[in-house]
Amino acid sequence: xSIFEYNGSAVVAMVGKNCFAIASDRRLGVQxxxxxxxxxxxxxxxxxxxxxxxxxxxxxxxxxxxxxxxHKLYQLREERDMKPQTFASLxxxxxxxxxxxxxxxxPVIAGLGDNDEPFICTMDCLGAKELAKDFVVSGTASESxxxxxxxxxxxxxxxxxxxxxxxxxxxxxxxxxxLSGWGGYVLLVTPTEVQERVLKGRMD
Amino acid sequence: MAGAMDxxxxxxxxxxxxxxxxxxxxxxxxxxxxxxxxxxxxxxVFQDGVVLGADTRATEGPIVADKNCxxxxxxxxxxxxxxxxxxxxTEAVTDMVSSQLQLHRYATGRESRVVTAxxxxxSHLFSYQGHVSAALVLGGVDVTGPHLxxxxxxxxxxxxxxxxxxxxxxxAMSVFESKYKEGxxxxxxxxxxxxxxxxxxxxxxxxxxxxxxxxxxxxxxxYLRNHQLPNPxxxxxxxxxxxxxxxxxxxxxxxxxLKPKVEIAEGDAMEE
Numbered sequence: 001x002s003i004f005e006y007n008g009s010a011v012v013a014m015v016g017k018n019c020f021a022i023a024s025d026r027r028l029g030v031q032x033x034x035x036x037x038x039x040x041x042x043x044x045x046x047x048x049x050x051x052x053x054x055x056x057x058x059x060x061x062x063x064x065x066x067x068x069x070x071h072k073l074y075q076l077r078e079e080r081d082m083k084p085q086t087f088a089s090l091x092x093x094x095x096x097x098x099x100x101x102x103x104x105x106x107p108v109i110a111g112l113g114d115n116d117e118p119f120i121c122t123m124d125c126l127g128a129k130e131l132a133k134d135f136v137v138s139g140t141a142s143e144s145x146x147x148x149x150x151x152x153x154x155x156x157x158x159x160x161x162x163x164x165x166x167x168x169x170x171x172x173x174x175x176x177x178x179l180s181g182w183g184g185y186v187l188l189v190t191p192t193e194v195q196e197r198v199l200k201g202r203m204d
Numbered sequence: 205m206a207g208a209m210d211x212x213x214x215x216x217x218x219x220x221x222x223x224x225x226x227x228x229x230x231x232x233x234x235x236x237x238x239x240x241x242x243x244x245x246x247x248x249v250f251q252d253g254v255v256l257g258a259d260t261r262a263t264e265g266p267i268v269a270d271k272n273c274x275x276x277x278x279x280x281x282x283x284x285x286x287x288x289x290x291x292x293x294t295e296a297v298t299d300m301v302s303s304q305l306q307l308h309r310y311a312t313g314r315e316s317r318v319v320t321a322x323x324x325x326x327s328h329l330f331s332y333q334g335h336v337s338a339a340l341v342l343g344g345v346d347v348t349g350p351h352l353x354x355x356x357x358x359x360x361x362x363x364x365x366x367x368x369x370x371x372x373x374x375x376a377m378s379v380f381e382s383k384y385k386e387g388x389x390x391x392x393x394x395x396x397x398x399x400x401x402x403x404x405x406x407x408x409x410x411x412x413x414x415x416x417x418x419x420x421x422x423x424x425x426x427y428l429r430n431h432q433l434p435n436p437x438x439x440x441x442x443x444x445x446x447x448x449x450x451x452x453x454x455x456x457x458x459x460x461x462l463k464p465k466v467e468i469a470e471g472d473a474m475e476e
Binding site: 002003092097100101125129142143171194198 | 457
């Protein structure tokens with residue numbers, strides 16, 4: 001079994017009209033046994049920047065703690081929040097530093113940049129950035145997520161429609177993956193508010 | 205052993221997770237596959253300069269991770285570099301050498317030379333003995349004229365009038381070998397490069413999507429992103445999926461209003 005399949009995960013982010021949504025599953029497993037059904041994979045860096053970390057759960061938590069530390073230092077020095085593009089470069093550098101002994105995580109970064117322009121990107125575990133204008137996926141369910149998002153995504157969706165689309169794409173994909181699922185957690189961010197929702201999904 | 209102060213590192217690689225990863229590998233957990241760029245990258249020298257070309261597909265195993273990635277990296281205003289191999293390695297090594305070239309330009313006050321970029325790349329790659337898996341096609345025009353080089357992951361280089369690298373290199377080289385001649389014009393050069401990349405896109409499974417071209421001449425560089433789009437997506441349904449509001453079952457909702465950030469304007473100095 002691959003190291004990425006040890007805990008199981010599914011993370012997806014999508015861009016809408018002046019908003020973005022980031023969603024993850026909630027299962028934490030130890031190979032085929034489920035250990036928790038409320039595991040958090042999408043974390044807040046600041047009000048308009050979120051990061052979802054799929055892959056090995058321990059590395060996801062360690063990496064998140066390191067990133068929050070670096071961002072807090074940045075806030076103290078620069079007296080402002082980090083832009084999403086800058087944060088993506090920071091994550092990429094942190095991952096590439098461990099090129100020959102990597103963190104087993106695939107981050108998904110989503111944020112609102114200048115003029116509340118949505119920004120999403122993903123990376124492999126070495127920090128190779130992939131910017132996208134529509135959606136990014138990562139985790140054990142990534143192949144199903146690619147298919148679901150490719151068919152369900154439409155450009156320029158309003159927040160309500162974006163929420164429905166990302167939820168349906170996530171639930172459809174994790175149903176085809178044994179290692180992820182057990183509900184969903186969706187964060188929808190617009191320039192004025194943040195909506196967090198817990199989805200009801202199949203618990204198998 | 206403290207390691208408690210996670211000070212920002214001074215640069216270079218850090219090996220502190222290697223022992224843990226080796227232990228995991230011994231326990232039977234397989235190492236992950238990294239994102240590779242599959243790829244067809246080419247370059248050729250024409251009468252006024254250099255033309256570089258690349259496809260735009262990034263793969264993760266058999267899956268296409270990015271349908272439109274950029275493989276032609278900026279090194280200097282007059283030097284560009286196409287990268288094949290592990291995507292993180294090509295991006296990191298080209299960014300690093302690009303920064304070193306900029307510092308060198310500040311120190312010398314002159315335009316960068318292609319051989320400078322070449323030497324910086326080959327010495328870095330050689331010192332990591334091929335473990336930094338970046339195969340590059342480096343091209344540019346400097347005071348000494350147009351130059352085209354290939355750099356292999358172990359640090360060897362070749363200087364050539366036309367070159368191809370990546371999994372689609374054989375398909376592209378066949379096009380070059382039949383049609384290349386010295387003294388090509390700009391249009392002929394761009395056409396030949398596009399044909400070679402298309403050969404890679406259509407015949408190699410690791411390459412696909414669109415053609416990026418970069419034309420470098422003395423004093424001018426043109427980056428033609430998505431010069432050709434031979435693979436449009438034609439099968440999408442015009443209606444698409446539409447989900448009505450409330451179709452997804454939600455267990456709980458929490459809405460937080462974002463407070464607008466207070467702008468601190470610089471006050472004027474008090475008048476005395």
